[in-house]
Amino acid sequence: MITSPLASETSSFPTDEESRKFERIRTKIHENSDEASFYVANEIADLIRQRQKSGKKVVLGLATGSTPTKVYEYLVKFHKEEGLSFKNVITFNLDEYFPMQPDSIHSYVRFMEEHLFDHIDIRKENIHIPDGSLEKEDVRDYCQAYEQKILKAGGIDIQVLGIGRTGHIGFNEPGSSLVSKTRLVRLDRVTKLDAASDFFGLENVPARAITMGVGTILSAKRIILMAWGEGKSEVIKKAVEGPIKESVPATFLQHHQNCDFIVDEAAASALTRVSTPWLVSECQWNDTLIKKAAIWLSGKLDKAILKLTNEDYNEYGMGNLIAEIGSAEHINLIVFNQLQRTITGWPGGKPNADDSKRPERKDPYPKTSLIFSPHPDDDVISMGGTLLRLVDQGHEVHVAYQTSGNIAVFDDEVIRFLDFARDLQKDDKVLQKQVLEVRDFLDKKTPGQVDSPLIQQLKGLIRKGEALAACRYCGVAEENAHFQNLPFYETGTVKKKPYSEADIQQTYDLLQKIKPHQIFAAGDLSDPHGTHRVCLNIIYRALDRLVKEKASWIKDCYVWLYRGAWQEWDIADMEMTIPIGPADMQRKKNAIFKHQSQKDSAMFPGNDQREFWQRAEQRNKETAKKYNALGMAEYEAMEGFVRYHFM
Incomplete structure (x- = not known):
């Protein structure tokens, strides 16, 4: 059973005392990243207040990336709502890409301003971020001066860290020395791949960066490393339980006497006390x-x-x-x-059958099924076989495409469609003018530049057309395809707005309109850009409201969470698995192929360079192999689901 990430129950995992025989760094597990971020922000705020009372300064080492953003959000909230002042705070950021202009949308200067500095009362002269705009011959002297500024400030009191998939801290890649100081480094290919989506292509990611060294980090009086999500679970296990080695720089933190790893349950999932607690103590x-x-x-x-x-x-x-x-x-x-x-071949329940030992109810039949798809292709990628089965078995299937997915369309796709429209409507002068304007904009567009509203609209229409083509292929009525275009997503950039009441209300209204007997939603929380997580939270909020209002239909609704685009459920967690035969596996792939703008090369492939149909096929076949190895019947492929109990 999966619980809402918005909950705040105490973790049921063994305590640190019980798990010391495996863990070499103190590790505190929180239920979710929000709760963990609040914990870290409170520790920072407490130190700031303590130092203010004694008239002393606080020196913070700060990190960038998606991991600390919620911490900064809480610090801003403390400043605005509780009067927390940052006038006694000095900050030193870990790193910056090189070369990088401070006003670039990719710069960490801009990141820190947007997430923290522009919203608090910190003195500008107390802010230090490595300068990526220097001439290369000036970098060495600059780095030495950066080290001296840290020393002059009295050293770093709290150093905040994230962790990369290679185990890097800051930009200290595998091979970094234990005593390394601030310096210019070359980025590992994996690190560049992880950053590729932010730069709209691997070719746009800088090859180098200026970073504090491992030795600089270890000189901090207190270190807090944070990690969220299943995607970080394996590297957290290596850093916490593995031997100290240069190939995993985060293991150097085992040398520090005041270092804590603050992780959510997903990031902790590979730790021995979580994955195999019987090896730690009696269960x-x-x-x-x-x-x-x-x-x-x-x-x-x-x-x-x-x-x-x-x-x-x-x-x-x-x-x-x-x-x-x-x-x-x-x-x-x-x-x-x-x-x-x-295991069931009837995802909507088998009519006229004993359902006492089946995951889904036989009644009512047929059911109204609502599939939420964060992007316009997640439905067929992650549960295309189940979708086809629901349609084949006579259920009324609706698909809600939660976001437009417009940023994942290559510019050339827009030109291709516009050229077609231009040649089709040669006498339409307004269209001809728009085509020229769009082509001119795209010719001058720089990597990462936000598209014009017209281009964002066109890219959204391209993905909408592909989703409708997939619906037609699967037998879903076009009027049952609902394009929500949730407001939080519509920024034109990888960075999204926080979800708001408008997103929740729109989802609530759709649920009230359809009144489904079963809901399918993406629980694929390793999506590197967080859209899946946000979309799921919006659904949870809408469901919470319906439960509080005692909507007549909600008590008879089942919610099933699917995965597949970025990860798969663990076999032990799966509560419903749908076998997919060879013919249906091909039908599923054909449905995925309808999303032509994502074919051959996706804009945001994440850390898996394969096409989405390849990932889906491999994961579905792997699930079937695992079931077979456990002694179950041998199937071609299987899609797995976990039920979310919201009442």
Whole structure:
């Protein structure tokens, strides 16, 4: 069961005391990034207030990127609503791209101004950010001077860090020295790939950066490293539990006596105390943990579930489970039945059948199904096989495309469509003029420059047309395709606005209009740009309102969360799996192919360079292989879902 990321319950994971035999850095797990960011912002604010009382300054080392933005948002809130002053604060930023002009939309100067400095009362002379506009021959002296300024200020009191997929801190890439100081560095290819979407293409990402060194970071009196999301889970495990080595620079933080890792549950998911708590201490066993443990043991030993023995469980720290349940055979049968019951070829419920052990109800039939798709292609990429099955089985399927997806369209696609329209309507002088204006704008456009409103509209229409083509192919009525174009997304840049009441109200109105029996929504929270996470939160808020208002239909509605574009659910979490045969797998790919602007090369591929249809096919087939390895029937592919219980 997945709980809302907006909740604030206490984590159920083992404490640090219980997990010291694996963790080499103090690690505090929060339920979600919002809660964790509030925790960090409060620590910073408390130190600022303490120093103000004694007339002393505070020196902060600050990071950029998506990780600390919520911390800065809370600090701004503390300033505006609680009167927190920053007049006694001196800041030193970790890094800056090189070369980089301070007024560039990509510069960290602009980032810090937009997220923090323009909204608080910090003195301009107390702000220090590496200068990316220097001549190369001046960089060495500048870096030495930067180090001296830190020393003159009394050293950094709290250093805030994020972490890259390579384990880099600041821009200290694999191979960085433990004693390195502020310097010019060359960026790792993985780091450049992760930044490519912000620069609208890998070719636009600077090859170098100025960064504080590992030695500079370690000289801070207090270090707080933050990480959010499943995408950071593996590198967090390496940094927290792995040996110290130059290939993972974050492991150097194990040397520091006052360093904490502050992570959300998703980023902590690979830590031993979370992924395999039975290896840390004796567990309080429940059905969910038993299922997780048996599946893990099956994979560890490459044995089907029903072949696991008492000795297998005892050898891997689960002797107390055997003692509680009685035998491996009994445990195996429980888990085998749990897994088997998740498999259904009827995602809308099978009519006239015993549904007591099926994930979906048989009644009513047919159902009204509403699929929320954050981008115009997430529906077919992530659950295209299930969508086709729902249509084939006679359910009324609606698709709500939450955002226009306009920033993911290449400029050349706009020119291609306009040239077609121009040749078709040669006598339309207004159109001819618009074509010239658009081509002139695009000819002069610089990387990352915001498109004009007309071009944003055209790109949105391109994606709308592709989504409608996919709906027609899948058998979804065109009038059942709802293009929400939620306001939070419409900035023309990768950076989006916070979602607002307008986004929630629009979603609420659609739900009230359709009154679905089942909702499918994207739980793919590793989306590197955060759109999936925002879209899901908007749905949760709308559902919360409907529950409070006691809407008549909401109590009979099931909500299923899908994944697939960026990650897949763990087998232990899946509560409904839909088998996909070879023919339906090809139909699913054909539906994805309708999104021609995303074909061959997507604008924002993230850290996976494959096309989306390739990712989807591989993940669906991998899920089927895992089920087969556990002793289930062998299928071509499978799509997995987790139920969200909102009542």
